[in-house]
Amino acid sequence: MPSDQERILARAAREVVPGQIVNLGIGLPTLLFHYLPPEMEVLVHSENGVLGCQPLVAGSEPDLEMIDSGGAYIGTRPGASVFDSALSFAMIRRSRVDVTFMGAFEVDQQGNLANWKIPGKFFPGIGGAMELAQKVETLVVLCSHNDKHGNSKILRQCRLPLTAPHCVSRIITEKAVMQVTAAGLEVLDIAEGLDVAALREATEAELIIDEHRLGRF
Amino acid sequence: MTLLNHKHATIETAIASIPDGASIMVGGFGSPGTPFALLDELLAQGQKHLTLIKNDANEPDIGIGRLIRAGRVDRLITSHIGLNRIAIEEMNQGRLAVEMHPQGLLAEKIRCAGAGHYGFLTDIGLGTEIAEGRREIECDGRTWAIEPAIRADVALVHADLADAYGNLVYRGTAINFNPLMAMAADRVIAQAFRVEAPGYLTPERIHTPCAFISQIVRVDEATSEQGRRAHAV
Numbered sequence: 185m186p187s188d189q190e191r192i193l194a195r196a197a198r199e200v201v202p203g204q205i206v207n208l209g210i211g212l213p214t215l216l217f218h219y220l221p222p223e224m225e226v227l228v229h230s231e232n233g234v235l236g237c238q239p240l241v242a243g244s245e246p247d248l249e250m251i252d253s254g255g256a257y258i259g260t261r262p263g264a265s266v267f268d269s270a271l272s273f274a275m276i277r278r279s280r281v282d283v284t285f286m287g288a289f290e291v292d293q294q295g296n297l298a299n300w301k302i303p304g305k306f307f308p309g310i311g312g313a314m315e316l317a318q319k320v321e322t323l324v325v326l327c328s329h330n331d332k333h334g335n336s337k338i339l340r341q342c343r344l345p346l347t348a349p350h351c352v353s354r355i356i357t358e359k360a361v362m363q364v365t366a367a368g369l370e371v372l373d374i375a376e377g378l379d380v381a382a383l384r385e386a387t388e389a390e391l392i393i394d395e396h397r398l399g400r401f
Numbered sequence: 402m403t404l405l406n407h408k409h410a411t412i413e414t415a416i417a418s419i420p421d422g423a424s425i426m427v428g429g430f431g432s433p434g435t436p437f438a439l440l441d442e443l444l445a446q447g448q449k450h451l452t453l454i455k456n457d458a459n460e461p462d463i464g465i466g467r468l469i470r471a472g473r474v475d476r477l478i479t480s481h482i483g484l485n486r487i488a489i490e491e492m493n494q495g496r497l498a499v500e501m502h503p504q505g506l507l508a509e510k511i512r513c514a515g516a517g518h519y520g521f522l523t524d525i526g527l528g529t530e531i532a533e534g535r536r537e538i539e540c541d542g543r544t545w546a547i548e549p550a551i552r553a554d555v556a557l558v559h560a561d562l563a564d565a566y567g568n569l570v571y572r573g574t575a576i577n578f579n580p581l582m583a584m585a586a587d588r589v590i591a592q593a594f595r596v597e598a599p600g601y602l603t604p605e606r607i608h609t610p611c612a613f614i615s616q617i618v619r620v621d622e623a624t625s626e627q628g629r630r631a632h633a634v
Contacts (some may be wrong), residue, residue, distance in 0.1 A: 213563040232505060233577050234431040248629040249433045249561075249573035254483065255632050259612065269456070269577050277525070301530070307501075308489060309481030314503040315525055349528040376497025383579075 188358035192326050195401045196285060196356050200325055204282040205229055207316060210254040212326050213285035227263060229281050230254075231312035233272045236264025241272065243375065253312065254345065273312070277319050284320040286313065288327040288355075290342045293389040295352040295364035299343035301329045319350035328388055329357035336388035338362070339368070358389075360384055368392050373399035403615050408567045410616040413443035415590045416442040418616075419555050423448065426511065426556040426582040427455040427465055431484065433463045436592045438558040438627040443557075444468055452476040454553055456504065456578055458485035463630055469497060478551065480504040503531065506548055506579060513619060514550035515584025515613075521549050543617040543628055549588070556586035560609070563593035564600070567614030568607045576608070583609045594622035 186194065186196035189212065197219035200206055202391075207229045208214050214281055217239050220226060227236045230252040237258040240246060246257035276283060290298040297317055301307050317323055330336055338355060355362045360383055370392040374383055418440060419425065425443075429435030444467050453628040458479060459466040468474050469488050476498040482488045491497035496632050503509065506525055513521050522545035526532050535546040561572035569591055571579055583589050591609075596619040620627040 212584055212602060230574075232574050247573060248577040248631060249435055251431060251574055253430070255431050257632075266573055268580050269504070269508035270581050274506055276505060309479065309484030309501050310503045311481040311483075311529070312504040314531070314614060315505040315527065345530040346528065393420055 188328065189215070191358050191401065194357050195361060195373070196324065196326055197357075198355070199283065200224070202226060203238065205230065207276075207281050207284040207320065208314070209286035209313070210286065210311075211275055211287045213287060214252070214254050214256070214339040215327075216285055216364070221392045227261070229272075229275065230258070231269075231272050231276065231316070233267050233269055234258070234260065234264065235263050235267075236382045242254045244400065272317050273315055276312070276315050279319055279321055281316070281320050283322040283324060283328050284316045285324050288337060290337055290339055290344050291325050291327070291352055291355055292339040292342045293364070293369040294341070295350045296318045297323070297352050298342045299347050301345045303345065313347050317351040322353045325352050326356045327355070327357060336386060338387050340389055358387060361399070362391070363390070371398065372399065373401045376400050402464045402537045403612065405566045406613060408611070409565050409571045409596065409616050410618055411456060412442045412618045413622070415439070415616040415618050416446055419443065419448050422450045423446050423551040423555055424452040424454065424577075426553040426586050427453055428466065428556070428558040428576035428577065429459070430574065431468065431579055432459070432463070433573065433631070434559050434571070434577045434579050435459060437630055438590050439557045440464050440468065440589060441616065441626065442472070444471060447473075448477050449473045452553075454478040454480070454551060454582075457506065458482040458488035460484050460632075470560050472496075475527055476500070478502070478503060478507070480507045507551075508578060509552040509555060510548055511578065511581045511585045512577075513548075514552040515581055518550055520547055520549040522546070528572050529598035551585070553582075553586040554584040554588065555588045558583045558589065558591045560591055561595070562592040562602070563617050564602050564611070566599050567591060567611035567616065567617045568599075568602055569593065569609040569614065570606060571608050578610050580629040583613050586605050588615045589613055590618065592618045592620045594620060594628075599623060
C-alpha cells in the first residue's frame with residue numbers, strides 16, 4: 185500500500201505533460217520533482233528566478249548560490265535559465281507558466297483557495313502564492329483530504345482569507361481527484377478501496393459523482 | 402553620484418555614509434545574493450532606527466536577522482519571513498513593524514522605482530484581503546489597484562564579479578532582487594567577490610551598468626565571514 189503522500193504524488197505526476205513549464209509550491213508539491221522521469225522534457229520554474237531546476241544528484245556538492253524558492257539546493261537541466269525576481273513574476277503574470285501545484289489549508293467547490301494565512305496563528309508572509317494562484321492557467325491543489333482533527337479541507341465555502349478567488353482547476357487528495365466545474369466539484373477518480381459513501385462522509389463540499397465513469401488511483 | 406574613478410571603497414567608508422533612520426534595500430532571496438559582509442559592517446557600526454526592504458528576513462543569526470535581533474530595525478518591508486522565528490516573534494510582539502507584499506508585487510514596486518516611475522496598475526490581489534486599503538482606479542473599462550513604487554535611501558547589493566567603475570555581474574539564483582534594487586535607491590553600495598580593471602568585462606556580459614552604482618567594495622570569497630553562506634534549511 186502506498187502512503188497517502190505517495191498516492192497523491194504518483195497521481196499528480198500524471199497531470200504533467202512533456203513540454204510544459206511547471207511550478208512546484210513549497211511543501212508537498214516540491215516532492216513531485218522526484219516523481220517526474222528525469223528524461224521527461226519539462227522545465228520546472230521556481231519563483232526566486234530559475235527555469236529548469238532539478239534535484240541535486242545525491243552525494244554531489246551543492247552550489248551555495250543555487251536554491252529553489254523553498255531554500256533547497258538545486259541543479260539545473262539543459263535549457264535552464266536564471267533571471268531576476270521581477271522577470272520571474274512577469275513570467276507568472278503573463279501566464280507563461282503552464283501549471284502550478286500548490287498546497288492548501290482550505291479549498292472550496294467554487295475553486296477558491298486559502299493557503300497563506302490563519303489569522304492569529306500563522307502569518308509568515310505571502311511569498312509568491314497569490315500571483316501564482318491568480319495567473320497560472322492550471323492550478324492543481326495537492327493536500328490531505330482532512331486536517332489532523334479529521335475536518336474536511338474540501339469545503340462548500342472557504343473560511344480563511346483567500347489566496348485567490350476562483351483559481352483552482354483540480355484537487356488531488358489521498359481520497360479523490362476532483363475537478364472544479366461550472367456545475368460544482370466533480371469527482372474524477374476515487375482512491376482504491378474507498379467507497380463513495382465514505383468519500384462523501386469525509387467531505388464537506390457537495391460532490392458530483394457519476395459512479396459509472398469513476399476512475400481508481 | 403560618485404565619479405567613475407572614485408567608486409572603489411573600503412567597507413568601513415562605504416557603510417559609514419549610512420545615517421540612523423535610513424531606508425535600506427537589501428538584495429538576496431534567503432542566503433544567495435545577500436550582501437552579508439556589508440550587513441555585518443552595518444551591525445558593527447551601530448546605525449539604528451532603520452527601515453529595511455528585503456524579500457525575506459534571512460535566518461535569525463545571519464544577514465538582516467542579526468540587525469533585527471540587535472533591535473536596530475524599526476520597520477521591515479518584505480514578502481515572507483518564515484525562516485526567521487525571531488522576526489516573527491518581534492512582529493507579533495509589536496516591536497518590529499512589518500509590511501508584507503506578494504513577492505512579485507514587491508519586486509515590481511522596486512523595479513518601477515528603479516525605472517524612474519512612481520507606481521503601476523495591477524489586478525493582483527483583487528478579491529483578497531490585500532486589496533483592502535489599496536486605492537483603485539478605472540481604466541479601459543476595468544478596475545485596477547494602484548501600487549506605488551518603493552524607493553530607498555540606500556541599496557546594499559551583492560554581485561559575483563565587478564569592475565572598478567561598478568559594472569556588475571551576478572551569478573545563479575543570487576541574482577534575485579539585486580539588479581532591481583541597484584536601480585531603485587539614491588545611493589547604491591555593491592559588494593563583489595572580485596573587482597577587476599575596467600575592460601575586463603565584455604560589454605554584453607554586464608547585468609547592471611556602472612551608472613547606477615555609487616561604491617564598490619571587494620569582499621573575500623574565501624573566508625567564512627565574507628564568502629558564500631550555507632542555508633539552514
